[in-house]
Amino acid sequence: DVKVTQSSRYLVKRTGEKVFLECVQDMDHENMFWYRQDPGLGLRLIYFSYDVKMKEKGDIPEGYSVSREKKERFSLILESASTNQTSMYLCASRPRLATSTDTQYFGPGTRLTVL
Amino acid sequence: ILNVEQSPQSLHVQEGDSTNFTCSFPSSNFYALHWYRWETAKSPEALFVMTLNGDEKKKGRISATLNTKEGYSYLYIKGSQPEDSATYLCASDNFGNEKLTFGTGTRLTIIP
Numbered sequence: 135d136v137k138v139t140q141s142s143r144y145l146v147k148r149t150g151e152k153v154f155l156e157c158v159q160d161m162d163h164e165n166m167f168w169y170r171q172d173p174g175l176g177l178r179l180i181y182f183s184y185d186v187k188m189k190e191k192g193d194i195p196e197g198y199s200v201s202r203e204k205k206e207r208f209s210l211i212l213e214s215a216s217t218n219q220t221s222m223y224l225c226a227s228r229p230r231l232a233t234s235t236d237t238q239y240f241g242p243g244t245r246l247t248v249l
Numbered sequence: 250i251l252n253v254e255q256s257p258q259s260l261h262v263q264e265g266d267s268t269n270f271t272c273s274f275p276s277s278n279f280y281a282l283h284w285y286r287w288e289t290a291k292s293p294e295a296l297f298v299m300t301l302n303g304d305e306k307k308k309g310r311i312s313a314t315l316n317t318k319e320g321y322s323y324l325y326i327k328g329s330q331p332e333d334s335a336t337y338l339c340a341s342d343n344f345g346n347e348k349l350t351f352g353t354g355t356r357l358t359i360i361p
Contacts, residue, residue, distance in 0.1 A: 167348075174353060176338070176352055176353035176354055177338065177351035179350075182347075192348070224293070228347065235281070235298045235300065237298055238283070238295070239295075240285075242291065
């Protein structure tokens with residue numbers, strides 16, 4: 135059974151705090167993704183990584199960084215959390231050089247509130 | 250940024266009725282179209298991945314069609330049940346570059 139896990143389901147942080155969101159997958163996938171989901175805006179890609187230590191900016195990378203030291207783990211970092219980063223964060227993974235029918239597998243999400 | 254649009258944004262359907270909703274996506278450099286079901290407090294779950302124009306896929310009471318020339322896909326649910334209540338997301342894979350562009354979703358509520 136494929137699995138993508140995220141370190142927390144709910145997280146409350148204060149403005150200015152450094153926040154780490156962790157994601158682990160057990161499918162040996164090369165590609166990993168971080169999205170945020172906001173009402174009316176759908177899933178927006180923040181960053182993705184196609185290999186260890188490799189990363190690419192998505193559509194909304196501002197205010198975020200990422201770390202991929204091991205293949206199975208992809209971390210999203212908010213260097214200084216702000217209230218506009220309050221959102222649902224979803225991690226996903228997919229094989230590299232995916233065939234056209236390979237889907238993405240998602241984690242359960244982390245609902246982050248920044249006060 | 251590619252534009253993937255879904256309509257309607259939300260939908261209430263009586264139990265037992267059938268329903269459908271739409272995903273429109275850029276037809277240029279099309280590679281694949283993904284449908285996901287996202288139930289509250291769970292991970293989005295893949296329903297279908299479709300690649301060929303005219304393709305139709307089916308999973309139980311749920312089916313989907315694809316028109317790549319005009320850039321749209323329909324998702325159909327026959328005889329809606331309460332467990333069908335979820336947000337349905339579509340995502341376009343253009344260029345085959347491994348990034349998906351998601352629509353905003355259709356939130357479906359089945360009324361018992």
